[in-house]
Amino acid sequence: MIAIKSKFYTGIILMILFTAVFICIFMPLFDGKNGLEYLDNLYNSISKGSAYYVDAVRTEVETIQSPEMTVTLTMKSEVQAQQTVPLFMKAGAQVGRDGAHLTVTGNMVRVLGHCLDDAQFMYDNDGASVSSKYGYAEKAVLYNWWSALKAMDFDLKQQKKFNAARIAEMVNKKAVETAYNYYGIEGQKISERFGVVLFSLIFYVVYTLWYGFGIMYLFEGAGLQLEH
Structure with a gap:
C-alpha cells in the first residue's frame, strides 16, 4: 500500500529515467564506444602525458659508474x-x-x-x-x-x-x-578536453545522487523510513 503517493511516483519517475540513462551509457553512442569505454580512453589519453619518464630515466642511466x-x-x-x-x-x-x-x-x-x-x-x-x-x-x-x-x-x-x-x-x-x-593511446592535454572532463565529473556526482534520491522516495512513498 502506498503511504505517500507524491513521493512514491517521484521515486518511480527518477528510477525510470535513471534506468534509461544507464542503458544509453552502455550503448555505442560515443564514437562507436559505450560511455564507459569512451571515458576510459579519455582519461587514459590524458594520463599518458603525465606518465612520460623516458628522458628523466635516461639521465639517471648516464650516472652509472x-x-x-x-x-x-x-x-x-x-x-x-x-x-x-x-x-x-x-x-x-x-x-x-x-x-x-x-x-x-x-x-x-x-x-x-x-x-x-x-x-x-x-x-x-x-x-x-x-x-x-x-x-x-x-x-x-x-x-x-x-x-x-x-x-x-x-x-x-x-x-x-x-x-x-x-x-x-x-x-x-x-x-x-x-x-x-600506453601503446596505441594518443596522448592529450587536460586543457584540450577540460569541458568533457568537467562534465563527466559533475555527471558522476549528479547521477549517484539521482539514484539515491530515487530509492529514498520509493521507500518513503511506500511508508518505509529509516530511524535512529
Missing part, C-alpha cells in the same frame, strides 16, 4: 630467450645462450639506452620501428625487455651491485611498463 657488466638472465622459455638475444646484441653486447639462460656481457649504459630507445618508439606509437628492428611483434619485444630487465635486476642484486639494479628496475617500471601500457 663502471658500466661494464656480465649478467646471467633466466628467461621463461627457450623461445623467449632466443627472441631476447638480438635485443642485447643490437646494443653491442655479447650474448651466450644455453636453453632459457642468457649470459650477457656489455656496457650497461649502452644496453639500457638502447632499451629506452625502444620504449620511446612505443610511447610515440611507432611500433613499426621496433618490430622491423627485431623481426617480430613490437609488444612482444617490449615484454621481452621487461622480462630481461627483471632478470637483470635480480642478478645484479645477487652481485651486490645495488645501484645498477635500482636503475635497471627504474628503466623497467618507468619506461618499459609505461610505454607498453
Whole structure:
C-alpha cells in the first residue's frame, strides 16, 4: 500500500529515467564506444602525458659508474630467450645462450639506452620501428625487455651491485611498463578536453545522487523510513 503517493511516483519517475540513462551509457553512442569505454580512453589519453619518464630515466642511466657488466638472465622459455638475444646484441653486447639462460656481457649504459630507445618508439606509437628492428611483434619485444630487465635486476642484486639494479628496475617500471601500457593511446592535454572532463565529473556526482534520491522516495512513498 502506498503511504505517500507524491513521493512514491517521484521515486518511480527518477528510477525510470535513471534506468534509461544507464542503458544509453552502455550503448555505442560515443564514437562507436559505450560511455564507459569512451571515458576510459579519455582519461587514459590524458594520463599518458603525465606518465612520460623516458628522458628523466635516461639521465639517471648516464650516472652509472663502471658500466661494464656480465649478467646471467633466466628467461621463461627457450623461445623467449632466443627472441631476447638480438635485443642485447643490437646494443653491442655479447650474448651466450644455453636453453632459457642468457649470459650477457656489455656496457650497461649502452644496453639500457638502447632499451629506452625502444620504449620511446612505443610511447610515440611507432611500433613499426621496433618490430622491423627485431623481426617480430613490437609488444612482444617490449615484454621481452621487461622480462630481461627483471632478470637483470635480480642478478645484479645477487652481485651486490645495488645501484645498477635500482636503475635497471627504474628503466623497467618507468619506461618499459609505461610505454607498453600506453601503446596505441594518443596522448592529450587536460586543457584540450577540460569541458568533457568537467562534465563527466559533475555527471558522476549528479547521477549517484539521482539514484539515491530515487530509492529514498520509493521507500518513503511506500511508508518505509529509516530511524535512529
